[in-house]
Amino acid sequence: MLIGGIDEAGRGPIIGPLIVAGVCMRNEDVDAIVRLGVKDSKKLTPTTRLRLLPEILSRAQRIVVECIPPSLIDKYTSSSIRGGLNTLEAMIIALIISKLNAKTIFIDTPDIKPQRFKEVILSILRNDYNIDNVDIVVSHHADVQFPIVSIASVIAKVFRDSFIHELHSFYGDFGSGYPSDKKTLSFIEKCLRKGSLPPIIRSKWSTLKKFKKTSSLTLDDFLR
Template sequence: MLKEVIVAGVDEAGRGPVLGPLVIAGVTIDSSELPSLCEKGLRDSKLLSPKKREKLYDLILNLAENYKIVILSAEDIDEGLSRFTLNSLSVNTMIDILSSLENWSKAYVDACDVNAERCQRTFRNRLREAIIVEHYADKKYPVVSAASVLAKVVRDREIQKAHEEFGIDFGSGYCHDHKTTHFLIDYLNEYGKLPRIARKTWETSKRIVRSFQQTSLKDFFSEPEIDGFVKNEETGADY
């Protein structure tokens, strides 16, 4: 018999970057514990400092009934995009996470589709009706804020590990970060290939490789800024 007070939240971190993993987290918490987390500063992870996120991470895990965190590496993403859109890859993973978390009476999910209602129908058809999928759910529902913190902390830790592995601060991993693009260019010049943490299917990666092949990397920065998404990955919905 389900405990009516147990709620689930799911969110992701690292959807857009050209470097590093996409991390998706799900957590179940007794709803009576959420006010105390909010009093301790729980909110959407993007509004918190790294230090605050780390503190909340430990508090959330201590209070959680259950949780699951999935790290999709750059290689996982590239392989997945040979079969699905990015939205479908996220949705499938989120559904798997919710399926593995037991004894929740209601779930809240931050929508990863431009059409939140369509996304919600997919979750309800494949799981159950008691699922709310909305844009900005990480700002509206504390349990989603908790999942957001878990996902963001794990992604930040993975990026820090990569900084140490490659011996360089390559920035945030986002396409607009010049530290990131310079790292990709320098690595490609030195090794003749992109690093394993690069998402090869991202337009930024493709442009850098094209420029390298044409021996004109200097032209890279004269091209218009792009957001890192392949268009049909951003809006597709072949769930």
């Protein structure tokens, strides 16, 4: 039996893309990966994730990875679209489901109401892809509850780490991209002082507003 799992990496950072990954596997292959020590990617070191990836790639029936750029994230963050970023993620998840070819798919939800998120995905599947025969299980902490989602989590994190590494080579070391990272905040402040934000920054993220209080150059000054 083929089952699918979908998870994301990079929803919270202020720099870089959001990566959503889907994977389809036979149950016995999922069990084999579990025996190698797979779990939620956030609990694994980068070295361990890279070690697991070749085994995942060799056993997966299908892998789909979608990269959502900061510009699109900004559009849904700042627009009046109902659901905002959750709606965008539901659209990407529906796209991945349409490519996975699995009848049962487990999904980690960003919505505080899993059933609402599930209904949005099912609606998109019916209306945009004419798919109504897939069973989806939407849950909080699905990456901990369901090994197939843990595997998708590893894929998403490895791909995002790779993207961030490439961005470092072009823009310099801005750290992890998360608002809690002092190196990331220092990079953003330098960009504001220079008067330009590179396209890797999510310009509508609330973190930027904090610079109104911490920098002599306000965000309003920059946007003017």
